[in-house]
Amino acid sequence: MTYMSEHITEHAADGAGHSVEEAKRHKRTYAIVGVALMIGTALTVWASYINFHSRETNILVALIIASTKGFLVAGFFMHLISEKKLIYLVMGFTLFFATGLMFLTLQSMQPGSIVHVR
Amino acid sequence: MEIPYAVRARPDTGLYNAKIGIWLFLASEVMLFGALFSSYILLRVNADPGTWPLHLLNVRLGALNTLVLILSSVMVVFGWASLKMNDFRAYKRYQGITLLCALAFLGVKSFEYRDKFNHYEVQLKNGAICDGHVDRANKDTNVFAFEAARMVTNHAELMLPPAADAKLEEVKIPMSEIKDRADGKGKEIENYGPWHSSYLAIYFVLTGLHALHVIGGAIVIFAIWGPLSGLWKTDPERYINRVEVSGLFWHFVDLIWIFLFPVLYLL
Helix, strand or coil: CHHHHHHHHHHHHHHHCCCHHHHHHHHHHHHHHHHHHHHHHHHHHHHHCCCCCCHHHHHHHHHHHHHHHHHHHHHHHCCHHHCCHHHHHHHHHHHHHHHHHHHHHHHHCCCCCCCCCC | CCCCCCCCCCCCCCCCHHHHHHHHHHHHHHHHHHHHHHHHHHHHHCCCCCCCCCCCCCHHHHHHHHHHHHHHHHHHHHHHHHHHCCCHHHHHHHHHHHHHHHHHHHHHHHHHHHHHHCEEEEEECCCCEEEEEECCCCCCCCEEEEEEEEEECCHHHHCCCCCCCCCCEEEEEEHHHECECCCCCCECEEECCCCCCHHHHHHHHHHHHHHHHHHHHHHHHHHHHCCCCCHHHHCHHHHHHHHHHHHHHHHHHHHHHHHHHHHHHHC
């Protein structure tokens, strides 16, 4: 067992993973994030029944909560807040194109748009 | 032959290869689901007034499934952290719970699908619409029997959730009172399958594709947890990397559901 522990710590030290100490510390963080996500879910349901006097506000509130939850999952569970540059580069490009796709979709529904669908 | 950088990080990237691989794969997945979310926006914004249902799905079941997936994600990171601490038994326990969560999620989802396939909309000759769950036990072919249904006067009314005090009743409609289809092939009787409306089409596509991801992810996690767990004894670092990579995929599946839930169940 001791051998295995040393083996893993050595591996972690070369930058390919996380150390044993980090893993211990992070376990508490994961639990807190998990509880936050569950509270966020309850909040999403609760907010959906509130009358904000405009449908758009309801949609905006739901998307803000979902995005916050998404950030928690990606940032802490997927370790994106402490990743290597290459991963940021890959996800940066992905977000750029995914956002572009959403922009084109919304733009396509505007009268006078170059990609107008109606 | 040894596969290079399966355990050690490549000097130029600082990462082992499988990790770069899974992130590239997840990037393609973001675009796949992004295209489907984009289709959802297009269908919803362009839907004619009174044709997009509100709170058609069971919010409690959707919320339950969200909590189940969040719990499973916590168990995945707990399992990974346990391996980092050399506690293989704890890892087995946590990942076992993850697999149970996956089964629970799929169980709830299949219950919801079954519910939709038993949910019928019947248009009557007098213009009214009867909507509810079919009574499968009824063998009388001269009537269409509902276990619990409500009667509405137009389609737009059907798109709104029933009032809190609305009573759903057992209804039997004689087939002679049901409107004939325009093409002459049978009656205007249709269940809430993907063919029913744009909303249900995109609902089944999005949740069906997501469920396939849950199944795929659960199979991989099970394989690493069970049949392939011998690697822990021979090459623990590589085993931990496998757990991490499968975990990254699982968190992505959770992430997608976090957006699917409000979009399909609440808005």
